[in-house]
Amino acid sequence: MQFMLLFSRQGKLRLQKWYAPYTDKVKKKITRELVTTVLTRKPKMCSFLEWKDLKVVYKSKHVKLTARGPHAAHNE
Secondary structure: OOEEEEEEOOOOEEEEEEOOOOOHHHHHHHHHHHHHHHHOOOOOOOOEEEEOOEEEEEEEEOOEEEEEEOOOOOOO
């Protein structure tokens, strides 16, 4: 897993954990793009998302969303 983000439905970031070394600028860009991408998806859509070279898994739980970025080599 490369990162884990926890954010609200309004897009406010609540928790972030990075397991791969990224610069702060890249972290902010990834966070901004992923949050907007996940929040614009319909509720009935699949929770697996191919974003750039990552496979992102997200889960909606109550009012918070969790997005995880596993390594590309990991199986779904």
